[in-house]
Amino acid sequence: MNEAVRDPAQPIIEIENLSISFFTRKGEIPAVMDFSCTVMPGEAMGIVGESGCGKSTVSLGIMRDLSNIGKIVGGRIKFQGRDMGEMSDEELRAIRGNKIAMIYQEPMASLNPAMKIGQQLMEVPLIHDKVSKEEAYNRALEMVRAVKLPDPERMMRSYPHQLSGGQQQRIVIAMALLSKPALLLLDEPTTALDVTVEAGIVELVKGLGEKFGTSMIFVSHNLGLILETCDRITVMYSGEAVETGKIEDVFDRMRHPYTQGLFRSIPLPGADKNSRPLISIPGQ
Structure with a gap:
């Protein structure tokens, strides 16, 4: 890894009450509100939620890659104990692509x-x-x-x-x-791939994470992928983190109706459509 010694007790990244808005002609559009999450060394955190819930915006916020209309309007992001908001452009450039790397949906x-x-x-x-x-x-x-x-x-x-x-x-x-990054952000890296290739990539990412000791934030709307690859999960709904914890804890005790709806909407092989219909989530 980049550092000879890394404190296992110190989080790689701490996101505290992060709020991100996009400023358009129509005014301010909040994309992420009061979002918090912590990733420890060597840990894989899954951020799951529907399209447009703000999960990709969180990873772009970490990369400070929000285009000219996106702005962090509240909260802070600490990387290896340092507030990224207080870093100079030069320091951020040194971290981006080196200590923090990102894999986007579309390889090309x-x-x-x-x-x-x-x-x-x-x-x-x-x-x-x-x-x-x-x-x-x-x-x-x-x-x-x-x-x-x-x-x-x-x-x-x-x-x-x-x-x-x-x-x-x-x-x-x-x-x-x-670049042997301390943190790897994966933004729906398998969206453009078919299912068999997707399984291979997931297996690969999991193995490489263990081999290189890289911490990961895995952004996806695919719960199956997250359950397969991550240690902990954060469920996002409409710009907010509604549930977070170890995979098995969230799986066993789903407190938020959106999380319950997400788990119920996973199709099971051999399930009968009458006895166990697929349940859609109401509302926009």
Whole structure:
């Protein structure tokens, strides 16, 4: 990891009463209200909720990547004990992409179509760690192997369009992990993939998290993925965190009606539609 010693008792990230609004011509639109969550070293936190509930906005808020209309209007985010709001632009740049890495929904958004995969991967150690080209190539190749891609040398020589969607997403994960981040943000990383590829990526992320000791925030509307990959879960509804805790605790004692509705809406194999109908959640 980046630091030789990391205090296991200190959270990697603490989000306290975070509120984020978007300021448009129509005025202020609150996207996240009073959101709090803590992620400890090596822990995977799942943020789950429906489309538009503000879960992706939380991860963009951590990255300070809210475009020019989004603003943090309340609360604070502390990374490894330091308030990110008090950091200079230079410090934030050093953290982003290095200590905090993000994987987006659409792999092609993170890849340059005009550059070979190898060059794009090598940029990370060349820029962040100032290593030699040979060392950068070896690290990149090793990471392509770690994300279980066939024929790593050929992958390094390929352009992004020559890879399938699942292979592209694995390259993006490799790129994110090359800087050995303390925190990895995954924003619905399997949305664009089919189910069998999705299962492989989930298995991969889980294994890499354990191997590299990376803390993760996994944003998804897919409860199954969260239950499979995370230690703790935060349920978001309409911009607020309505429930949080260990997966099994939330699973056993669902207090909020939205969480109950979410769990009831998971289709079960072999379930009879009459005895156990799928229940939709009323309201907007």
